[in-house]
Amino acid sequence: MLELLPTPPADPLWDLAAAYAHDTRPDRLNLVVGVYRDHTGVTPVMTAVREAEIRLAERSVSKEYRGLSGNLAFNRAMVSTVLGADGPADRAAAVQTVAGTGALRLLADLVRLTRPGATVWISDPAYVNHRPILEAAGLTVRTYSWLDAEGRSDAAGMLRDLRDARRDDVVLLQGCCHNPSGVDLSFEAWQAVAELAESSGWVPFVDVAYHGLGDGLEADLRATRMLAARVPEMLISVSCSKNFGLYSDRTGCAIVLSPSRRTLGHVETSLQNIARTLYSMPPEHGAAVVTTILEDEELRSAWRSELDVMRGRITANRDDLVAHLNGLGHADQAETISRQKGMFSTLPLTADQMRVLREQFAIYGTVSGRINIAGVAAHRIPYLARGIASVLGTVDAARPTPSAVS
Numbered sequence: 094m095l096e097l098l099p100t101p102p103a104d105p106l107w108d109l110a111a112a113y114a115h116d117t118r119p120d121r122l123n124l125v126v127g128v129y130r131d132h133t134g135v136t137p138v139m140t141a142v143r144e145a146e147i148r149l150a151e152r153s154v155s156k157e158y159r160g161l162s163g164n165l166a167f168n169r170a171m172v173s174t175v176l177g178a179d180g181p182a183d184r185a186a187a188v189q190t191v192a193g194t195g196a197l198r199l200l201a202d203l204v205r206l207t208r209p210g211a212t213v214w215i216s217d218p219a220y221v222n223h224r225p226i227l228e229a230a231g232l233t234v235r236t237y238s239w240l241d242a243e244g245r246s247d248a249a250g251m252l253r254d255l256r257d258a259r260r261d262d263v264v265l266l267q268g269c270c271h272n273p274s275g276v277d278l279s280f281e282a283w284q285a286v287a288e289l290a291e292s293s294g295w296v297p298f299v300d301v302a303y304h305g306l307g308d309g310l311e312a313d314l315r316a317t318r319m320l321a322a323r324v325p326e327m328l329i330s331v332s333c334s335k336n337f338g339l340y341s342d343r344t345g346c347a348i349v350l351s352p353s354r355r356t357l358g359h360v361e362t363s364l365q366n367i368a369r370t371l372y373s374m375p376p377e378h379g380a381a382v383v384t385t386i387l388e389d390e391e392l393r394s395a396w397r398s399e400l401d402v403m404r405g406r407i408t409a410n411r412d413d414l415v416a417h418l419n420g421l422g423h424a425d426q427a428e429t430i431s432r433q434k435g436m437f438s439t440l441p442l443t444a445d446q447m448r449v450l451r452e453q454f455a456i457y458g459t460v461s462g463r464i465n466i467a468g469v470a471a472h473r474i475p476y477l478a479r480g481i482a483s484v485l486g487t488v489d490a491a492r493p494t495p496s497a498v499s
């Protein structure tokens with residue numbers, strides 16, 4: 094049987110990560126995968142998470158199955174975090190999922206169930222897993238413009254493309270800190286998107302994965318909340334991987350808004366049925382940690398402070414990279430990067446230039462130019478800037494250090 098298995102396509106991100114693991118050059122920088130690293134290069138367990146884990150270990154009495162919707166207190170906490178304390182919680186159904194990816198897949202399956210002919214529109218460029226997840230659910234995918242030729246937000250192009258979206262379609266948007274570009278819509282552009290959704294009738298599907306890491310938790314959720322207040326139906330996938338640092342605990346939530354209570358009941362049961370055939374019930378640990386934090390005033394404020402520190406470090410890294418690129422004579426590229434937000438930046442470099450960056454400087458980003466700006470220790474920013482300047486052509490400023498070419 095197995096010899097008939099076709100050669101599977103390799104995952105480009107994990108291939109790069111594997112290449113990095115074999116790279117022994119001392120100056121190597123792994124900026125491929127989107128994880129936050131502190132100034133020592135470690136992806137830390139947040140102090141609030143550690144404290145919640147201690148409390149949970151002390152009081153846990155059972156690991157009995159949870160229901161198909163997972164941890165209900167967690168779901169309520171996610172609805173209130175994402176939609177806000179006075180958000181439309183009364184017209185929301187929520188189920189705990191296996192991280193943000195699980196929420197994306199569950200919601201994609203729900204779309205397929207309710208509108209089998211729907212097209213889902215994603216940004217170009219998009220998070221690398223959006224198209225595969227949607228296509229695996231049997232949906233048709235089309236793209237809308239996201240960036241103009243200078244790498245700025247192309248709201249006009251996006252709205253133009255979305256005029257082709259039909260009433261039965263779904264438009265997948267990233268709530269903040271767009272992956273891979275780091276480029277977000279202005280709030281005014283978000284309002285124009287909401288207007289178009291209202292007039293055309295298509296359903297917004299918002300992927301919220303980086304809230305708290307762009308402009309702050311409330312600011313990062315502002316557009317999602319505005320949309321939720323305006324449109325009758327909406328899908329939201331939430332990830333706790335980045336803002337709670339719970340990457341391997343696979344913690345997330347699928348939220349669906351509908352004006353009808355009867356529909357909400359059907360939505361929740363449908364999501365449960367879909368989960369039942371995939372993994373039955375989501376893992377409890379991460380959800381219990383998040384709930385413990387969000388339900389305790391002291392832990393919640395400790396978590397918010399830590400999140401602010403993480404965001405501050407990401408912003409400082411980006412500002413520093415911009416300053417160094419300016420200093421090396423690359424004001425245009427620096428300006429492009431200065432407009433980006435969140436964990437990722439897309440460098441204005443070609444795939445070939447990214448290869449040179451990898452081969453000559455041991456700096457690993459994706460072929461599309463994406464780097465994880467949250468993955469660089471602050472003292473390595475000058476090295477990163479010199480590498481970028483070198484591939485852009487100011488060779489003198491950037492000759493690799495001997496260790497980097499050894």
Ligand code: PLP
Pocket residue numbers: 127191192193194195220267272300301302332333334340344345
């Ligand atoms: N959505 C976006 C835009 C992402 O960048 C990611 C992860 O990188 C996810 C969803 C899924 O995250 P996870 O499944 O780790 O929670």
